[in-house]
Amino acid sequence: MKRPVDPDVRLLQAAADPTRLSILRQLGVEGAVCACDFTACCEVRQPTVSHHLKVLREAGWVRGERRGTWIYYTLEPAALARFRELAGALRPGSARTSGELSGLPTLQSAAHRPIAR
Amino acid sequence: MKRPVDPDVRLLQAAADPTRLSILRQLGVEGAVCACDFTACCEVRQPTVSHHLKVLREAGWVRGERRGTWIYYTLEPAALARFRELAGALRPGSARTSGELSGLPTLQSAAHRPIAR
DNA sequence: CATCTATATTGACAACCATCGAAATTTCGC
DNA sequence: GCGAAATTTCGATGGTTGTCAATATAGATG
Numbered sequence: 069m070k071r072p073v074d075p076d077v078r079l080l081q082a083a084a085d086p087t088r089l090s091i092l093r094q095l096g097v098e099g100a101v102c103a104c105d106f107t108a109c110c111e112v113r114q115p116t117v118s119h120h121l122k123v124l125r126e127a128g129w130v131r132g133e134r135r136g137t138w139i140y141y142t143l144e145p146a147a148l149a150r151f152r153e154l155a156g157a158l159r160p161g162s163a164r165t166s167g168e169l170s171g172l173p174t175l176q177s178a179a180h181r182p183i184a185r
Numbered sequence: 186m187k188r189p190v191d192p193d194v195r196l197l198q199a200a201a202d203p204t205r206l207s208i209l210r211q212l213g214v215e216g217a218v219c220a221c222d223f224t225a226c227c228e229v230r231q232p233t234v235s236h237h238l239k240v241l242r243e244a245g246w247v248r249g250e251r252r253g254t255w256i257y258y259t260l261e262p263a264a265l266a267r268f269r270e271l272a273g274a275l276r277p278g279s280a281r282t283s284g285e286l287s288g289l290p291t292l293q294s295a296a297h298r299p300i301a302r
Numbered sequence: 303c304a305t306c307t308a309t310a311t312t313g314a315c316a317a318c319c320a321t322c323g324a325a326a327t328t329t330c331g332c
Numbered sequence: 333g334c335g336a337a338a339t340t341t342c343g344a345t346g347g348t349t350g351t352c353a354a355t356a357t358a359g360a361t362g
Contacts, residue, residue: 073203080201085320086194096275104338116321118340137329137338143277152272158213158265202350221308233351235310254308254359 075128076154079147082127087112088120092129095143102138192245193271196264199244204229205237209246212260219255 083089087110094101094109106117121141124130129147132139200206204227211218211226223234238258241247246264249256 074206077201077203077206080197080206084194084197084201086191087320089191089194089197092275096277099277102338112320113322114339115323115341118338119320122340134329137336139339143275145277148272148275148277151275152269155265155269155272158209158260158268160213160216160260160262160265204350219308229350230352231309232311232353236350239310251359254306256309 076150078127079129079150079154082123082129083151085120085123086110087116088124091117091120091124091141092143095130095141100140100142102140103132104138193267195244196246196267196271199240199246200268202237202240203227204233205241208234208237208241208258209260212247212258217257217259219257220249221255 083092090110091106094106103117103121104114106121107114110117112120121130121132125132127147128144128150130141131144132141134140200209207227208223211223220234220238221231223238224231227234229237238247238249242249244264245261245267247258248261249258251257
């Protein structure tokens with residue numbers, strides 16, 4: 069299996085699917101949702117839902133808990149935290165990037181730019 | 186082509202790749218980066234970098250601006266905002282989801298659960 | 303114009319992924 | 333233990349995607 073992936077990439081990949089994002093959104097709104105209810109929101113068969121839930125589980129997004137015959141899923145708070153952290157890490161830090169490209173090398177100064185690579 | 190996709194999914198899909206996440210991270214740190222410099226950080230050929238930059242551009246993540254021979258890329262603040270907004274929308278809202286599955290139907294009350302679907 | 307450098311596009315190929323039907327597994331109630 | 337219902341696993345399949353070499357385009361410079 070392919071394990072050696074950046075966990076942040078795994079988190080994003082897991083969320084980057086229409087069906088799975090719908091699932092995450094529904095969980096965000098309703099808190100705890102029975103697995104059987106996801107076949108309604110997403111136009112997808114039940115084995116497919118099961119597959120997506122597995123992906124979300126393995127990425128750390130959700131946790132499933134049995135309640136009799138049904139399994140209720142909830143969002144994993146840690147995943148949400150990691151997600152926001154990721155958003156924070158992308159925030160333009162030292163350099164200014166808003167709007168105009170201020171702080172860029174001018175045309176002539178760029179001319180002496182050392183060869184990349 | 187496949188256009189009719191949820192823009193949020195597109196945003197996530199664009200970020201959910203090791204190479205592209207590296208690019209986004211580097212942009213977050215350095216502010217403005219020459220396209221030619223991305224071949225260094227990610228172990229990938231130039232056409233591949235160009236391809237990924239196109240994906241990020243079309244998803245709204247980055248903007249490119251010519252400066253002589255080179256093209257400098259910067260993060261698009263709007264994309265960052267949408268990304269954080271998305272993280273906020275996933276926040277457990279009304280229902281409580283922390284830790285224990287409180288608020289779930291008990292076993293017997295779940296028994297009369299209307300058939301899902 | 304000729305040429306050089308950076309970037310984009312094209313075409314091909316392999317790997318991956320979402321989806322489904324069918325079958326196996328788990329759990330409950332009788 | 334048996335049957336019913338929810339869920340998972342399996343195998344197959346069509347579509348998407350990341351990667352590259354080769355080629356094309358664009359801007360700068362002589």
